[in-house]
Amino acid sequence: IGAPPNSDNWPALAKDVRNEMLSAWRNYRERAWGKDQIKPISGGFESFSLKNQHLGLSLIEALDTLWIMGFDDEFRDGVDWVKTNLSFDVDGEVSVFETSIRLVGGLLSAFHACGDPALLAKARDLADRLLPSFNASPIGIPHRYINLRTGALRGQETNPAEAGTFIPEFGFLSQATSDDRYRAAAKRALISMFERRSKIGLLADKIDCMTGEWKSRRATIGPPSDSYYEYLWDGWDLLGDRECLAMYRTCTAAILKHQPIRHGPDLWFANVDFETGKPLDNEQDELGSFYGGLLAQGGNKEIGRAHTRTWARVQTRYGVLPESIESTNLAALSTTNDLRPELADAAFNHWLIDRREEWRHLVRDHYLEMKRWNKARYGYADLADVAANPKVQSDHNPGYWWSEQMKYYYLIFADTPRVDYRRLYLSTEGNVLRGLRRRT
Ligand SMILES: O=C1NC[C@H](CO)[C@@H](O)[C@@H]1O
Numbered sequence: 001i002g003a004p005p006n007s008d009n010w011p012a013l014a015k016d017v018r019n020e021m022l023s024a025w026r027n028y029r030e031r032a033w034g035k036d037q038i039k040p041i042s043g044g045f046e047s048f049s050l051k052n053q054h055l056g057l058s059l060i061e062a063l064d065t066l067w068i069m070g071f072d073d074e075f076r077d078g079v080d081w082v083k084t085n086l087s088f089d090v091d092g093e094v095s096v097f098e099t100s101i102r103l104v105g106g107l108l109s110a111f112h113a114c115g116d117p118a119l120l121a122k123a124r125d126l127a128d129r130l131l132p133s134f135n136a137s138p139i140g141i142p143h144r145y146i147n148l149r150t151g152a153l154r155g156q157e158t159n160p161a162e163a164g165t166f167i168p169e170f171g172f173l174s175q176a177t178s179d180d181r182y183r184a185a186a187k188r189a190l191i192s193m194f195e196r197r198s199k200i201g202l203l204a205d206k207i208d209c210m211t212g213e214w215k216s217r218r219a220t221i222g223p224p225s226d227s228y229y230e231y232l233w234d235g236w237d238l239l240g241d242r243e244c245l246a247m248y249r250t251c252t253a254a255i256l257k258h259q260p261i262r263h264g265p266d267l268w269f270a271n272v273d274f275e276t277g278k279p280l281d282n283e284q285d286e287l288g289s290f291y292g293g294l295l296a297q298g299g300n301k302e303i304g305r306a307h308t309r310t311w312a313r314v315q316t317r318y319g320v321l322p323e324s325i326e327s328t329n330l331a332a333l334s335t336t337n338d339l340r341p342e343l344a345d346a347a348f349n350h351w352l353i354d355r356r357e358e359w360r361h362l363v364r365d366h367y368l369e370m371k372r373w374n375k376a377r378y379g380y381a382d383l384a385d386v387a388a389n390p391k392v393q394s395d396h397n398p399g400y401w402w403s404e405q406m407k408y409y410y411l412i413f414a415d416t417p418r419v420d421y422r423r424l425y426l427s428t429e430g431n432v433l434r435g436l437r438r439r440t
């Protein structure tokens with residue numbers, strides 16, 4: 001029915017995305033129900049952070065996407081699993097950062113969708129198990145790992161992303177529970193790192209969470225610093241926190257002063273020494289391709305668009321982006337692809353701002369190339385080699401796929417009444433924490 005999906009027939013593309021989500025969900029329901037991740041080639045499953053224990057990662061990551069797509073029975077089925085089977089009282093160590101953006105965020109976006117208080121209670125129970133990592137530091141910077149039952153900590157040497165990517169989820173939780181401890185802890189960590197910026201206003205990418213001593217000299221907009229900057233902006237966007245806005249503006253001014261580098265038409269942000277500003281290498285990580293969308297959100301639209309268009313040229317060259325490239329000649333430094341959403345994330349953010357068709361074309365290509373290369377028997381798979389012909393898959397499906405690109409694809413193609421596009425707030429994991437239109 002209708003034109004083939006590779007036209008500008010946006011409703012047909014939206015329907016196509018929705019069908020792909022449903023068939024992937026049915027495979028997960030049949031073969032990996034309640035498990036962290038399905039293995040899309042073999043049909044098996046695997047745990048994420050815990051050793052052979054599961055916290056329903058992909059199920060929780062999928063919930064708000066299912067709701068937005070109108071899969072109400074599947075959404076309710078997933079929520080019932082959470083209410084019946086999910087306990088965080090597990091003697092196992094998890095990443096504080098990953099657990100917050102994926103599981104706290106996933107439970108809160110599902111709560112935002114349906115208002116079921118059991119989901120808020122679950123999110124709060126989990127956040128209460130993460131909070132001790134913030135309070136154990138005299139400067140409020142969390143360790144990287146915590147045991148969900150004993151509170152045992154590990155990973156004193158952390159980084160801006162893992163220590164600074166909490167304030168939207170924790171701020172939403174504080175507002176919903178009227179308990180300000182969560183927001184305050186997330187904010188304190190942001191400030192503790194901001195206060196240690198260099199004389200030229202840059203942050204390095206490793207820090208001791210107890211002493212506040214920098215353990216690296218490398219400043220980057222990519223991992224492991226990327227979502228620190230994203231969440232300074234988001235603290236303003238979602239919570240109206242003016243200090244977060246001021247910190248975002250100060251950090252962004254320093255980045256725009258010291259890191260832009262051009263190769264022909266391409267605009268990059270070089271990794272530089274955080275005190276001298278001297279470029280360190282020509283490496284660009286795919287995860288950094290979110291940054292053009294953030295710049296546009298923060299008001300630097302033109303330079304943001306230039307950076308996203310640069311990454312669009314890399315996508316055109318490879319079809320599916322490699323994990324890292326050389327900025328001078330776009331050669332792949334790592335030829336794997338972990339089903340990454342960042343370029344679709346940036347394009348969707350640009351589209352929400354300026355509604356230019358170029359972003360819909362970029363996202364359509366991102367989607368159709370994923371269908372062509374990453375689709376496997378039981379779902380969507382990472383790639384072991386994007387440069388091979390045909391590209392080689394690997395038997396992994398990451399949890400963020402359910403929360404991120406499938407949602408961005410659907411939202412940019414469909415004009416769903418379930419979302420107020422002008423008020424939409426998406427976390428770094430794609431969790432919608434504002435802008436869902438609950439049906440009366
Ligand atoms: O912020 C993040 N970083 C890595 C993942 C996607 O590549 C995902 O967990 C999230 O988008």
Ligand SMILES: [Ca+2]
Pocket residue numbers: 227290427428429
């Ligand atoms: Ca992200």
